[in-house]
Amino acid sequence: MALQEQGCLPLPALGSCGEMTAVQGTTVRQISSQSAGGPSSKRPKKQHADLALDSVTKRLLEQSAEAEQSFYQMEEQRLQAEDHRREAKHARELHMLQVLGQIFSSIATRNPVATATPNTATALNTMESTMQPGVPMSTSGQMRFGRSSHRRVRSPQSQAEWPSYHSHPQSNAGLVLERSFSLGTAARRGMDDILPLVKNIVPQLTSKKHKGQDGRIGIIGGCQEYTGAPYFAAISALKVGADVSHVFCAKAAATVIKSYSPELIVHPVLDSPNAVEEIEKWLPRLHCLVVGPGLGRDEMLLKTAKEVIEKSKARDIPIVIDADGLWLVAQQPSVIQGYKKGILTPNYMEFTQLYEAMHHEPLDSSDHQRSAMELSVAMGNLTVVLKGEDDLITDGKKVILCRQEGSGCRCGGQGDLLSGSLGVLAHWAYTSSADMTKSVNPSVVAAFGACSLTRQCNRQAFHKHWRATTTTDMIQEISSAFKKLFES
Ligand SMILES: NC(=O)C1=CN([C@@H]2O[C@H](COP(=O)(O)OP(=O)(O)OC[C@H]3O[C@@H](n4cnc5c(N)ncnc54)[C@H](O)[C@@H]3O)[C@@H](O)[C@H]2O)[C@@H](O)CC1
Numbered sequence: 001m002a003l004q005e006q007g008c009l010p011l012p013a014l015g016s017c018g019e020m021t022a023v024q025g026t027t028v029r030q031i032s033s034q035s036a037g038g039p040s041s042k043r044p045k046k047q048h049a050d051l052a053l054d055s056v057t058k059r060l061l062e063q064s065a066e067a068e069q070s071f072y073q074m075e076e077q078r079l080q081a082e083d084h085r086r087e088a089k090h091a092r093e094l095h096m097l098q099v100l101g102q103i104f105s106s107i108a109t110r111n112p113v114a115t116a117t118p119n120t121a122t123a124l125n126t127m128e129s130t131m132q133p134g135v136p137m138s139t140s141g142q143m144r145f146g147r148s149s150h151r152r153v154r155s156p157q158s159q160a161e162w163p164s165y166h167s168h169p170q171s172n173a174g175l176v177l178e179r180s181f182s183l184g185t186a187a188r189r190g191m192d193d194i195l196p197l198v199k200n201i202v203p204q205l206t207s208k209k210h211k212g213q214d215g216r217i218g219i220i221g222g223c224q225e226y227t228g229a230p231y232f233a234a235i236s237a238l239k240v241g242a243d244v245s246h247v248f249c250a251k252a253a254a255t256v257i258k259s260y261s262p263e264l265i266v267h268p269v270l271d272s273p274n275a276v277e278e279i280e281k282w283l284p285r286l287h288c289l290v291v292g293p294g295l296g297r298d299e300m301l302l303k304t305a306k307e308v309i310e311k312s313k314a315r316d317i318p319i320v321i322d323a324d325g326l327w328l329v330a331q332q333p334s335v336i337q338g339y340k341k342g343i344l345t346p347n348y349m350e351f352t353q354l355y356e357a358m359h360h361e362p363l364d365s366s367d368h369q370r371s372a373m374e375l376s377v378a379m380g381n382l383t384v385v386l387k388g389e390d391d392l393i394t395d396g397k398k399v400i401l402c403r404q405e406g407s408g409c410r411c412g413g414q415g416d417l418l419s420g421s422l423g424v425l426a427h428w429a430y431t432s433s434a435d436m437t438k439s440v441n442p443s444v445v446a447a448f449g450a451c452s453l454t455r456q457c458n459r460q461a462f463h464k465h466w467r468a469t470t471t472t473d474m475i476q477e478i479s480s481a482f483k484k485l486f487e488s
């Protein structure tokens with residue numbers, strides 16, 4: 001290829017001298033023996049050698065294409081086998097739970113009073129925490145299975161039929177939980193329940209709207225050390241479909257962030273003496289705020305972030321808190337506690353800090369779903385998105401899992417893609433009618449969409465780049481991943 005581009009790869013039976021000639025779609029500069037200065041007697045030998053070189057190159061290219069193709073085929077097969085393996089595992093678990101359910105049903109039928117005793121409740125809790133998540137269980141100790149189990153008559157107060165996880169504080173043994181989502185294929189059905197709601201909130205593309213109507217998002221973050229994180233969040237918001245993305249960052253980060261992308265509006269104000277007033281001026285124009293990506297832990301920046309959160313709450317806009325913003329919340333939970341449009345997106349480490357700050361006791365790592373729900377309740381039913389192998393989304397009343405297939409690559413910055421996307425989706429969800437979200441908590445719908453999208457981007461980027469996958473590669477997948485998940 002390089003040789004061709006340089007015009008040095010000769011093709012047979014071409015006569016003109018030193019001119020550009022198109023043959024079979026390829027433009028090749030011909031150099032005759034005269035112009036090359038070589039004796040005409042050597043020409044057949046040279047042509048012969050060139051032909052051999054040409055065919056070797058061609059064969060090498062073919063072999064390399066074949067190798068690449070077979071690599072992707074093998075990778076696809078590997079992923080399919082992995083899917084089958086998981087399915088089989090889930091089916092086995094489901095079967096086991098069904099058997100246990102029958103046992104419990106018969107116990108409950110024989111001795112209904114026993115289910116109300118503290119000992120039984122404790123036993124149920126213990127058993128529940130040792131089981132895989134997703135076991136539907138009611139306070140009566142009866143387990144329910146499958147999608148039909150969480151169908152119920154919708155009252156005006158109740159939220160839509162979706163996988164649920166209710167607390168029943170009346171139990172002496174503490175929290176008895178009702179988990180109405182299930183494992184394996186049933187969990188996928190749970191996903192199927194929420195995915196249409198995400199599709200519903202995606203605004204139509206129409207020539208009737210003006211710039212800004214599909215979302216003006218603000219990111220609070222970016223300091224000397226971290227310039228990538230706010231950029232990832234802000235550009236992801238744009239790629240998901242926001243019209244305008246603002247970054248409010250420290251002065252040292254601003255030029256760097258601007259240089260990554262001319263699409264972003266960058267305000268170098270976060271460490272200025274009048275930072276809060278500077279940012280406040282923009283708040284009326286923003287539909288959502290994402291606080292924390294690349295914020296760092298400088299006291300002054302955290303204080304500014306805190307005051308900006310307070311001002312944003314007064315404007316009733318969704319506030320996504322991620323990364324160092326969560327550090328701030330762990331120090332001063334009241335900054336966001338009880339604000340229903342607040343969404344926390346911790347990874348496991350951040351979650352542990354938050355949990356321990358709220359409960360003043362070590363996290364019980366054996367039951368993430370329960371702990372996440374407890375954290376949400378302690379925060380006043382804020383939506384908590386605990387990221388991990390499965391993403392766990394709860395508003396303290398219900399829990400859903402996002403199990404969209406990702407990959408084994410955990411490159412830094414994926415969380416920023418998630419928080420930026422979530423900002424846009426939260427705006428869309430909160431401006432959609434209750435019909436569109438079937439009265440499911442809009443934060444939860446948005447969170448499910450953002451998690452699914454991030455994981456799909458990760459999967460697609462991994463297919464192309466394997467171990468070399470970076471967040472930049474994932475961002476390039478947003479468009480097609482979004483279309484695949486939400487617009488097909
Ligand atoms: N290119 C960039 O500018 C990036 C900046 N980032 C920013 O970097 C700052 C610090 O974020 P960090 O997340 O590094 O926070 P920390 O500096 O608190 O580090 C957390 C540590 O926990 C570890 N960890 C994470 N998940 C874990 C799990 N499930 N189990 C065990 N250990 C786990 C991490 O490897 C890391 O060492 C934030 O402001 C963040 O936004 C990150 O978003 C990554 C990309």
Ligand SMILES: Nc1ncnc2c1ncn2[C@@H]1O[C@H](COP(=O)(O)OP(=O)(O)OP(=O)(O)O)[C@@H](O)[C@H]1O
Binds near residue numbers: 389391413414415455
């Ligand atoms: N083990 C895993 N398997 C599949 N996906 C995962 C896994 N862990 C995290 N993810 C996905 O990666 C995304 C980001 O989660 P991650 O835990 O990397 O966040 P983070 O540490 O806050 O990221 P950042 O590097 O931006 O600070 C989430 O969407 C989550 O679904």
